[in-house]
Amino acid sequence: MSKEVTIDTSGIYYKxxxxxxxxxxxxxxxxxxxxxxxxxxQRFIGNGISKNNLTIVINGIPGGDLAMFMKGPRVxxxxxxxxxxxxTLDEGxxxxxxxxxxxxxxxxxxxxxxxxxxxxxxxxxxxxxYKGKTPVLVIGETAGDFLGEYMAGGIIINLNIQSExxxxxxxxxxxxxxxxxxxxxxxxxxxxxxxxAADIKEFKKEDLEKITYYIEDYCNEFNYSDEIKxxxxxxxxTKIAPISSRPFKKLYTPDIR
Amino acid sequence: MIPSTVPPKYKxxxxxxxxxxxxxxxxxxxxxxxxxxxxxxITYDNRCGSCFRCASMCPRDAITIIENPSQGRKHPVWTxxxxxxxxxxxxxGCILLSGMGNAKDYPIYYDNIVLDACQVTNPSIDPLREPxxxxxxxxxxxEKLEFEYIEEEIDGKKVKKSKLKTKIAPNLKLxxxxxIGHMSYGAIxxxxxxxMAKAVKRCGTFMGTGEGGLHRDLYEYSDNIITQVASxxxxxNSEYLSKGAAIEIKIGQGAKPGIGxxxxxxxxxxxxxxTRMIPEGSDAISPAPHHDIYSIEDLAQLVRxxxxxxxxxxxxxxKISAVHNxxxxxNGIATSDADAVVIDGFKGGTGAAPKVFRDNVGIPIEVxxxxxxxxxxxxxxxxxxxxxxxxGIRNSADVFKSIALGADAVYIGTAAMIxxxxxxxxxxxxxxxxxxxxxxxxxxxxxxxxxxAADRVSNLIGAWTHEIKELLGAxxxxxxxxxxxxxxxxxxxxxxxxxxxxxGLKQAGL
Numbered sequence: 001m002s003k004e005v006t007i008d009t010s011g012i013y014y015k016x017x018x019x020x021x022x023x024x025x026x027x028x029x030x031x032x033x034x035x036x037x038x039x040x041x042q043r044f045i046g047n048g049i050s051k052n053n054l055t056i057v058i059n060g061i062p063g064g065d066l067a068m069f070m071k072g073p074r075v076x077x078x079x080x081x082x083x084x085x086x087x088t089l090d091e092g093x094x095x096x097x098x099x100x101x102x103x104x105x106x107x108x109x110x111x112x113x114x115x116x117x118x119x120x121x122x123x124x125x126x127x128x129x130y131k132g133k134t135p136v137l138v139i140g141e142t143a144g145d146f147l148g149e150y151m152a153g154g155i156i157i158n159l160n161i162q163s164e165x166x167x168x169x170x171x172x173x174x175x176x177x178x179x180x181x182x183x184x185x186x187x188x189x190x191x192x193x194x195x196x197a198a199d200i201k202e203f204k205k206e207d208l209e210k211i212t213y214y215i216e217d218y219c220n221e222f223n224y225s226d227e228i229k230x231x232x233x234x235x236x237x238t239k240i241a242p243i244s245s246r247p248f249k250k251l252y253t254p255d256i257r
Numbered sequence: 258m259i260p261s262t263v264p265p266k267y268k269x270x271x272x273x274x275x276x277x278x279x280x281x282x283x284x285x286x287x288x289x290x291x292x293x294x295x296x297x298x299i300t301y302d303n304r305c306g307s308c309f310r311c312a313s314m315c316p317r318d319a320i321t322i323i324e325n326p327s328q329g330r331k332h333p334v335w336t337x338x339x340x341x342x343x344x345x346x347x348x349x350g351c352i353l354l355s356g357m358g359n360a361k362d363y364p365i366y367y368d369n370i371v372l373d374a375c376q377v378t379n380p381s382i383d384p385l386r387e388p389x390x391x392x393x394x395x396x397x398x399x400e401k402l403e404f405e406y407i408e409e410e411i412d413g414k415k416v417k418k419s420k421l422k423t424k425i426a427p428n429l430k431l432x433x434x435x436x437i438g439h440m441s442y443g444a445i446x447x448x449x450x451x452x453m454a455k456a457v458k459r460c461g462t463f464m465g466t467g468e469g470g471l472h473r474d475l476y477e478y479s480d481n482i483i484t485q486v487a488s489x490x491x492x493x494n495s496e497y498l499s500k501g502a503a504i505e506i507k508i509g510q511g512a513k514p515g516i517g518x519x520x521x522x523x524x525x526x527x528x529x530x531x532t533r534m535i536p537e538g539s540d541a542i543s544p545a546p547h548h549d550i551y552s553i554e555d556l557a558q559l560v561r562x563x564x565x566x567x568x569x570x571x572x573x574x575x576k577i578s579a580v581h582n583x584x585x586x587x588n589g590i591a592t593s594d595a596d597a598v599v600i601d602g603f604k605g606g607t608g609a610a611p612k613v614f615r616d617n618v619g620i621p622i623e624v625x626x627x628x629x630x631x632x633x634x635x636x637x638x639x640x641x642x643x644x645x646x647x648x649g650i651r652n653s654a655d656v657f658k659s660i661a662l663g664a665d666a667v668y669i670g671t672a673a674m675i676x677x678x679x680x681x682x683x684x685x686x687x688x689x690x691x692x693x694x695x696x697x698x699x700x701x702x703x704x705x706x707x708x709x710a711a712d713r714v715s716n717l718i719g720a721w722t723h724e725i726k727e728l729l730g731a732x733x734x735x736x737x738x739x740x741x742x743x744x745x746x747x748x749x750x751x752x753x754x755x756x757x758x759x760x761g762l763k764q765a766g767l
Contacts, residue, residue, distance in 0.1 A: 015565075015569075018565055019568075022568060043558070043561070043562075043565075044561070044562055044565040044566075047562060047565040047566050048495045048498070048565060048566030048567065048568075050495055064558055065549075065558065065562045068562050068565075068566065069493075069494060069495045069498065069562075069566045070495075071494065071495055083549065084549050087549065087562070088490050088493055088494070090494045090495065102549075103548055103549050106490075106548065106549055107489075107490035107493070109490075109494065109534055122548050125548050126488075126489060126490060126548070128490075128534065128535050129535075129536070130530070130531070130534040130535060130536065133534070149548070150489075150542060150544060152535055152536075152539065152542075153535070153536065177542065177544070179539060179540055179542065180535075180536065180539055245522065245536070245538065245539040245540065246521075246522050246539070246540050247540070248519065248540060248542070249521070249522070249540070250351065251351055251352055252351050252352050252353075252354040252521075252609075252611070253345055253346065253348070253349035253351035253352065253353055253354060
């Protein structure tokens, strides 16, 4: 019965590695930490794992769909991540000390994904929430186009740390098809950068209150100084939210035949 | 004034000599096509979809619904329907919505295929006396079996024992090659789901959840449930994935190839919202593409991610709609660790689809089955995936013909709904199904008696299963395995040479 296990993953095929992780979790009910060294492209790490109080540390670059369907654990990546980390995440926290690929946080329905660097296209797509479960995606630097596409719930915060909050961000098609949830972007957004169904709303005091916890938590996770934290908290944000929860209501007309 | 409607399609006639003014009809009609005033039953023909609920419930048989003979000028091109569609769109500027399956008069190839029977040279088999093997395994089969031999000592004697070395992929075990396809909770009512779940359990077969998640009341049927993962990922979490015996990835649907699903907010009740894990009243949108799939390799990634999540214990199916390049897609799926490919033909039903798609897009299931079966065989991939055919299967002969054309099993949808009382009125998207099937309105849902509906669905599957046994016996075959892809048991009639070639059939008489 160990509390900590380390695996050198060099040359281990993804299926074997994930099976090994599952077996270790099964055999060690008190397990608190698994460290995976030399990770190089192994996919689906943490996929479907349902366990609280477990940290999976990944040293290297995990492959696609990291922590997919995961419920509970904390995953820390020291390196970049491939596409769709946090895909359909249920509960838990994914911390990426680097950048991640397309569709980061795809269909998240709970938990949080923090990315220190940038994310690819269509990140936060299909994020949704139900009652107390609100997924959160925080992006340190830039995001690709179609951020928050078809978003149905949850919170996306794009910090653009490298740029000034007076600059216009470069994204386009922001929140295409969005019908729930909210996107906060540090910086300015032109209306022409919005996708269909998205709208720019006034950033209010309640919004700042809503994101303060996540910004503080994000800065703690990545060891940012108080100076940076205060800069982020005292910045101008653009709030993007849906025009309505039924954006396509008027698209169809019933035919009774 | 510009007219906004052509004359009503249906005409409701009340026989006032018979009518006792009980008002039952008005209560039964959720579309408000009939109302009761003090001393009269008043009809609103333009609201009637001919679902026949009123007529069925009238204690005096006083209601007749007929197609309205007064449809204006008759014209072979500008039919009343064509004119009504133009008027609706001129009014709204919107996409026309429709329900059920393709309503156009395309050829039904099943009806131009006849079965073979045996006489004396190859005698027929009597299924009443002799066992007929209908058991079907859905899933990947190994190319060959390898054994290892171990010597053991039993009672002082050395005995050579064989042990299977080949790892067999998880398969679904079906007692009959008929399953119920995916209709989501949301599109149809919880009572319909419960009735079908009871029926498939009794029949030793499976039903699909559709893309709406799985209601907790159905967890007890999880051994007979196939869960579905669509692009919207509604209700998908690890618990859901583990509550089925197989998982199906929905890429396409026969009624609307190339477009996604859209459950309007009106149908997202509290219970539906809980099952789908989205807020009440909000639209549930599953767009056309899965946004993590842009290639066959990406699709393989999703297949494998679902297998990882369930630790490679469950078979994973991929559902696509029948389109002209279906064989190439299916072959790609066969190389992706998927266990079955589901092909949904263009006559497949739906809760809601743009009418232009329902009636015009896709290809018939009959030709898709043979195209896929042929391609998989050519590429040496037929053993890697099972083929499940769906979309317009109406009777046991259609099932039999599908299997002889190359399918392993079929999904039925509309047939199961008809067994539960659906009258194919085609207004499922309206959410006011008077029979309690395609609705979430509590008072209407209650109308479907679960036990009775379950009996009728299991009767239907049971009856077809008997008929398939008889057909097998008549063909001189005692196992469904021997029928699969056995197109020599079929002949085409009234088909041209190109059609026969596409179906891989000989002309009757040859």
